[in-house]
Amino acid sequence: MTDAPMVKETGIKRMTWRCFGLMAGMILLMVQTGCAVLQFDNSYYSPRNRERAVRKTTSLIILHTTEAPAASALRKLRDLGECHYCITGDGKVYRIIDHRREAYHAGRSMWNGRTNVDSFSVGIEVCGYHNKALTKAQYRALADLVGELKSIYRIPDQNVLAHSHVAYGTPNKWHRRSHRGRKRCGMLFALPAVRKQLHLKTRPAYDPDVKAKRLVIGDSYLHQVLYGKNFTGLTGVPTAAISFPKEDNVIAVGRSAWDIARDAYADASTTYIFPNGTKKRGDEIADFKFIPPGTKVIVNTETIADNRPDNYQVISATCKASDIAGDETLLPSTLYIYPNGRFVAGNKLNAASVEKLPAGTKVLVGYAVGGPITATRPASAFCGNRWRAKDTFFLFYGQLVPGNKVDDSKIPAGAYVFYKG
Ligand SMILES: [Zn+2]
Incomplete structure (x- = not known):
């Protein structure tokens, strides 16, 4: 309440916000x-x-x-x-x-x-x-x-x-x-x-x-x-x-885990109940293509951020660049951050070299690059107020730090900022 800016508005626009002092509760x-x-x-x-x-x-x-x-x-x-x-x-x-x-x-x-x-x-x-x-x-x-x-x-x-x-x-x-x-x-x-x-x-x-x-x-x-x-x-x-057809939560031919759980398909809070009665969490499932038809998917809507941060994905022995970035693997807006902290954009690689990126390489899809950051060119000079968004990432000392977690006084010169382009 005390955070309310003092502005003149009508309706929303012309009203004068007043602080009603110490009155507790709802005003x-x-x-x-x-x-x-x-x-x-x-x-x-x-x-x-x-x-x-x-x-x-x-x-x-x-x-x-x-x-x-x-x-x-x-x-x-x-x-x-x-x-x-x-x-x-x-x-x-x-x-x-x-x-x-x-x-x-x-x-x-x-x-x-x-x-x-x-x-x-x-x-x-x-x-x-x-x-x-x-x-x-x-x-x-x-x-x-x-x-x-x-x-x-x-x-x-x-x-x-x-x-x-x-x-x-x-x-x-x-x-x-x-x-x-x-x-x-x-x-x-x-x-x-x-x-x-x-x-x-x-x-x-x-x-x-x-x-x-x-x-x-x-x-x-x-x-x-x-x-x-x-x-x-x-x-x-x-x-x-108004009523819509019921949205079935059972995996079937033509109805995948993604159709049911969307971006929460691999979350720890999403539960898969297999036809034989065994249960697994989304983060325990290795291959989503082999979930048997008849498996129930329980999505815990209360834990899903409607607006979940786009976290980066990581290349591993079983998850190659093209598994993560699909047809966008070689686009300039797909960024690969090597384990040693260097990074390269997809358009600087080719179909052969991109599949050889080392395990541990982080992948950001749909991003623009700002930097290097200097004392006179802070992150905001590249991406405005988006620098502190949770889906913006800073690269320094080999680490990717989300914008909402970064301490702006500790961003070193030479750091890069990756923001949704
Ligand atoms: Zn929404």
């Missing part, structure tokens, strides 16, 4: 916004606010579903500063990050060729699930909030997107190329019937990054929901009646 701020009254609850205002940069531009509003109950979601969103607002089932709107600052909500993301969607969007989390109807109170509160943000930033309806519109994944065991479909977060916000509740008249007609061949479709079901004609038939259906 509701009432804001007159023409016909609607937007109330904010500041009891989960994030301590991360002060370290977040003010965005230079804002052209998208990104809608998320928490995929977890409100209490745990709010705590995590506050602690990590992962959205601007969170709306609980009773329609209460919690302010997490000041809407003008950057929140880390979109993770690896791209829209119309522009990556790092956090740097040009406002992110709203709605407590609920990507394939379940929300409460009437949530639709009402979200409609008011989206309406207010649209008017502040002059954002057209087709730029109000679901997280699943913009999230993308780099190559993995199932996809040779960077792909759309890393998550289904907020998927229901693409449905015309839901958009109607939010007073949104249009939605994007196609995926601009798939069209431009920057990405391939990694989840054809999601693609159908976001753009397909099948789902537009829901227009006019009462929103409470």
